Amino acid sequence: MIMLGFGKLNMAVVGTGYMAGKMAETIRYVSEVRPYAVCSRSTDRAYEFARKYGFKKAYGSLQELLEDRKVDLVYIATPHSEHYEQVKMCIEYGRPVLCEKPFCLNAPMAEELLALAHEKNVFAAEAMWIRFLPFAGQILETLRSGIIGEPVMLTAGLGYNVGRVRRMLDPDLGGGALLDIGIYLLNFASMVFGDDISRINAHCTYTALQLDEQESITLRYSSGRIAQLAVSMVGVSDRRAVISGTKGCIVIENVNNFESLTVLDSDHNKIASYKRPGQRTGYEYEVRACARAIRDKRIEVEEMDHEQIISILHMTDHIRSQLKVRFPQEMNEQELEAYHKFRAEHTASRNKETAAPAADRAEEAGAAGEGTASAGADRPAENGETLLPAAAAGTEKGSASGGDLPEEPA
Amino acid sequence: MIMLGFGKLNMAVVGTGYMAGKMAETIRYVSEVRPYAVCSRSTDRAYEFARKYGFKKAYGSLQELLEDRKVDLVYIATPHSEHYEQVKMCIEYGRPVLCEKPFCLNAPMAEELLALAHEKNVFAAEAMWIRFLPFAGQILETLRSGIIGEPVMLTAGLGYNVGRVRRMLDPDLGGGALLDIGIYLLNFASMVFGDDISRINAHCTYTALQLDEQESITLRYSSGRIAQLAVSMVGVSDRRAVISGTKGCIVIENVNNFESLTVLDSDHNKIASYKRPGQRTGYEYEVRACARAIRDKRIEVEEMDHEQIISILHMTDHIRSQLKVRFPQEMNEQELEAYHKFRAEHTASRNKETAAPAADRAEEAGAAGEGTASAGADRPAENGETLLPAAAAGTEKGSASGGDLPEEPA
Known part of the structure; x- marks a missing residue:
């Protein structure tokens, strides 16, 4: 791929679990990016991850990582429940973000985040890798x-x-x-x-x-x-x-x-x-698509644009509504109380x-x-x-x- | 298989379509049965079928066929809509019957037929061949x-x-x-x-x-x-x-x-x-199971007994009821009128x-x-x-x- 003389993007990883490791392995095969920073609530785990995969920086919080102006692309690999807050922070800091699927728990959350991305003109994508294969x-x-x-x-x-x-x-x-x-x-x-x-x-x-x-x-x-x-x-x-x-x-x-x-x-x-x-890990395609979009000053990828992210979450919302599966993050106070009681009994x-x-x-x-x-x-x-x-x-x-x-x- | 000195069962086929032909091909591989009679509303087709597959008798109606006392097992391969009446006739004439799937259009029809089989002590089975493989x-x-x-x-x-x-x-x-x-x-x-x-x-x-x-x-x-x-x-x-x-x-x-x-x-x-x-055609197993049951004076086969025939039809009834798919045979006079009107318009x-x-x-x-x-x-x-x-x-x-x-x- 012709890089037009631009340098590599400094890639940061949020989380140190299985998918974070997979992405760290992937980065070495993608000429458009380099491993740069990692963060974890456990500073020890962040350091260990950075050492293992050759990342320059290890941070104990997402905020510290986002304050690092050299970060060009943030990849989020934390549990689903964290995505909304973390993507929001990335966008507010003006950092391009690639978030693991699901982009967040439901469509209204995604709509809010992607409206913010438009408003702030910040790149945001969901790592639904099969779209990029x-x-x-x-x-x-x-x-x-x-x-x-x-x-x-x-x-x-x-x-x-x-x-x-x-x-x-x-x-x-x-x-x-x-x-x-x-x-x-x-x-x-x-x-x-x-x-x-x-x-x-x-x-x-x-x-x-x-x-x-x-x-x-x-x-x-x-x-x-x-x-x-x-x-x-x-x-x-x-x-x-x-x-x-x-x-x-x-x-x-x-x-x-x-x-x-x-x-x-x-x-x-x-x-x-x-x-x-x-193929390498298979995740190289989504990373390259993000790098291309960021280079081209686009805030979304063609393979799965913002409309599609929201559309799929509308489907999962619709299905969960039929199945009566809801997350505590979606409950009002009364419902939350009942949920906590049920959980405690369990x-x-x-x-x-x-x-x-x-x-x-x-x-x-x-x-x-x-x-x-x-x-x-x-x-x-x-x-x-x-x-x-x-x-x-x-x-x-x-x-x-x-x-x-x-x-x-x- | 030990035949214990009994002779072959005389097998009759009702219908001359694709499945009737398949069964006629099958009979030659099953030592327990021999091709004997065929019937069709078209006497010409019955004769042609008999000649082609080596059946002794060709009849122009099911009644004629059932009046032939040498018939030991009747196989029905007509459209679903004919099964109920044809199986009923076989049982009433005391002739063992193997009917193509579905055994009839719905569970109440099957319950009635199988109760009659019990009453008259006549063998009846459904040719759901995968049960016999x-x-x-x-x-x-x-x-x-x-x-x-x-x-x-x-x-x-x-x-x-x-x-x-x-x-x-x-x-x-x-x-x-x-x-x-x-x-x-x-x-x-x-x-x-x-x-x-x-x-x-x-x-x-x-x-x-x-x-x-x-x-x-x-x-x-x-x-x-x-x-x-x-x-x-x-x-x-x-x-x-x-x-x-x-x-x-x-x-x-x-x-x-x-x-x-x-x-x-x-x-x-x-x-x-x-x-x-x-395997031969694959249908040999259902024919052998019928021959065994008839020899043993049983009125059903173990592979798919009467309860199972009814159970599956209860499922299809239940599904059709959800899908609102009904056959004219199941309609009252008013519904029939609407159906015929709809059909004519179509x-x-x-x-x-x-x-x-x-x-x-x-x-x-x-x-x-x-x-x-x-x-x-x-x-x-x-x-x-x-x-x-x-x-x-x-x-x-x-x-x-x-x-x-x-x-x-x-």
Whole structure:
């Protein structure tokens, strides 16, 4: 890429977790940026991260980092619940910002932040990496070629067993399967079928703290198309997406990091296939897109502009409203009180549970209904993330669904 | 198989279409039965079929066929709408009967027929062939082995472009995607997750005559599991089913005729795989199961007993009720009148459409919304089946969904 004589952008990372490390690895492969600063509430962790990945500066707070005028691009990799305040601070300090998905907890928050970005003329983007992968172009080109005829349906599934990872289970941190896993599928559907949605319907099962654990989402489009999305934070899926057309289908392996594309004809014969070309971590594309936009003095990227960020969050708001999944950050005083009471009761029942003899616990777990999912089933830790203690075995699993809302979400 | 000295069963086929031919091909591979008689409303077609497949007798009506006391097993391969009357006649004549799926249009009809089978002590079965395939045992065994941990979710998609085949489009013939295609997925889910369903939700798009064209079905089980099913009569799917567990997933290729099974671990590495052993047409297993049951003087098969036939039809009734898809056979006089009026208007608008200049038609089709699916898109004939003329281009595509019904379907 021609850099037109400009220097590299000084990149800063907020947070020191798994995704922060992934981004630090990525930066070394992107000629447009260099590792510059990192911040964490723990200064020790910030120093360790800086040393490990060759960052010049380590800060103990976001404010200190933002006061450093040499910072050219801030990447935020903290829990969902922190995004709103942190992005806001970046914009107020005039620092270009790339924030991990979801950009924030809901659409009104995103609308406020992006209006501020416009007002202050500061670059802001969401790190929804699949939007930036070059293979997305291959998928759309194959679709446009007409090889599968008229596309009529899309199915996609994404599931990981992260059902005991703390941030997934904690409403305070914006937990639940939708915002962490389902959001990829909504973005994929949006890339392929657009946003002219006439109806959304979602159905789910819940964690002990009433977050969405597994969900089935159906999008119907004005064109008559259907997208059907399966999301799970407790079960491992094949990560496949299929675009069904009148003459055949396009099969995409790994909807979370496109790996290959296969075209089947109406007799299910393979008639074309493409493999993704080599990539580094895959996050290099989003970083390059940000660097390009900042160089060009744009405040958004083409791959996922501000309107699209808001549009996807309107969908997640719509779905959460049907599923009755809300975060404490969205509650009024009365609701908050009820939430804290419910949470305290849950913790008490869990502690009582933990104190009971193991044999009794097993029996109770059995009585709760085949011992599936979050009802006390023992799952392994993944990626060394913090685990919550096993949920109270006696907690009943619920399920719910909602009707159509009258307005379109986008 | 030890035949214990009994002779072969004389098998009769009702209908001379695609499935009748498949069954005639199958009979030659099954030592327990022999081709004996065929009937069709067209005596010519019956004779031709008998000659082609080596059947001894050709009849011009079901009654004549049933009056032949040498008939040991009747296989029905006529449109869905005929099943109820034809199965009833078989039972009344005391002739064992294997009827193509769906066994009949709805659960009350099946309950009546199967009660009659009990009363008259006559064998009756539904030809839901995937229930009889030996590979189903391999799937259940793999699941029970615990290799994917606790199963939590199931997804399956089945779609073919048969959207201009007459019987699919005609309410009088019990058309629509659910009873012809979706029923396989309901049976698959039932085999894998059982029938302890707490909620069913379905959403669909419609054909010009208000039949379900594509649908998204979500089943939630009392255990907290979810099954998500995607059905289409206009789009080609990958026919894949995935059972997601806490430690990995089982991927099944071709949920309509199991071809292979692959187990992926939580890192998506392939850790086991099985291919289906060789088979003839695949229908030999259902025929053998019927022959065994008849020899043993049973009136149902273990693979799909009468309770299961009714249970699946309760599910399709429940789904159709949400989707507001009903057949004329289920309507009262007033509803029938409205239906015939609607149908006549549709035919008139279609004829007017056909008379309009081609260029205008194309423009109207475009105006109807991206020209997808049944809205005038030209699709090829499949399997030489009768095609309806293209649906009226101006007909708006609708979509709908229903809430949860209070009772469980099974």
